[in-house]
Amino acid sequence: MTNKVIKGNTRDRIIESAKKLFAEQGYQKTTVIDISKQAGLSEAALYEYFQGKEDLLLTIPDLWVSELIEDLKEQLFGIKGAFNKLRKYLWWYLRRIEEAPLDAKIVYLFLKTNANFMETEVYSNVKILYSSLIDIFEEGRASGEMKPDLNPYFARTIFIGTMEHIVTRWLVKDMSYSLFDNLEDTFDLMVDAFKKGNST
Amino acid sequence: MTNKVIKGNTRDRIIESAKKLFAEQGYQKTTVIDISKQAGLSEAALYEYFQGKEDLLLTIPDLWVSELIEDLKEQLFGIKGAFNKLRKYLWWYLRRIEEAPLDAKIVYLFLKTNANFMETEVYSNVKILYSSLIDIFEEGRASGEMKPDLNPYFARTIFIGTMEHIVTRWLVKDMSYSLFDNLEDTFDLMVDAFKKGNST
DNA sequence: GCGTTACCCTAATAACATTAGAAAAATATC
């Protein structure tokens, strides 16, 4: 029992160390020695917990992304109207990014460009996260809030593209300003594309 | 004189080899030996032309991106109307991506996430490439085609975000479909956000 | 006490990027 607790702690310590170093120095420039030193271990011990450096990278954001899925349901629960849900989705997502910039940086800058990303648990979880947008757009179309001929998939492309662009820019610029700057205006502008009565 | 030609050829050969291998196997998994073998050289000779592996990565897309800037002016020349320019911009850009998928893959998947990207010539050239969108949106606002209170920077965020999302998805999915699938519809949907008469 | 297990270590090994120093090829100079 003490066993498992200690093991759990060590594993977490490795993850926290790697997360910090990857986000600070980048994946390539971080060495396994760096990580194990930071975690208070020898290099070899690290291999008891992870298959290697890449496995570590692929595993780090697992927990964070799974939590996101759970939380999203909560957050959207009880919100009426497609536009209100859409707005909540964006604000909620950006706040989660703001709260966990290390995880975000790893996912956006290192993981998404990894050749094995698509076989990752994170990938399938992100897909789930994004699939709920389809429901929102369909609801909007059905309720008459949005265009009757709105294609939810095209709308999602625009929404996710814009959102990810905002996030990536913020991460690349080292989080030097607020993620929420101009968000209101950009959101209002974007959703005009989806609104009923706006010609296609 | 023959000197320079030969030297030029060798340098180009190295770039072509590196481009191919980076795009195929990724930056990390490509070794300097791979590159030099493919180019018909020893490893050491490669270092006469480039400072190292990273320098190579940062240099590869230089030429391609500079050409883009030149070409863009040509392409937009004589097109009347902001929406027509916007459409041309998107179609032109995607065709250039389609024609040079290796360069595109390197820029989108490996370069943009490199810590030194922002000190790159490619970065400043991409900024130029994207800055012309501001002019287009300003023209649209001035001419009355677009909303009188349209903020060109917010509009650009939406446009670039959507465009880059389309490109990135295509690259990550290994170019297994046409970049132009559904482009017309997605474009039409997006630009509704910018059109005059659509409420903000 | 003794075996088992979980955890961790030191010391290889192997792959790789990069550099040193010299050979070989090309070019210039006389």
Next chain:
DNA sequence: GATATTTTTCTAATGTTATTAGGGTAACGC
């Protein structure tokens, strides 16, 4: 055309890093 000089390339180190081998130690069950 022979020799000096410069350019281009090579073989052979060197140093860094990821990964593995093999063993030690401590807790725990019996």
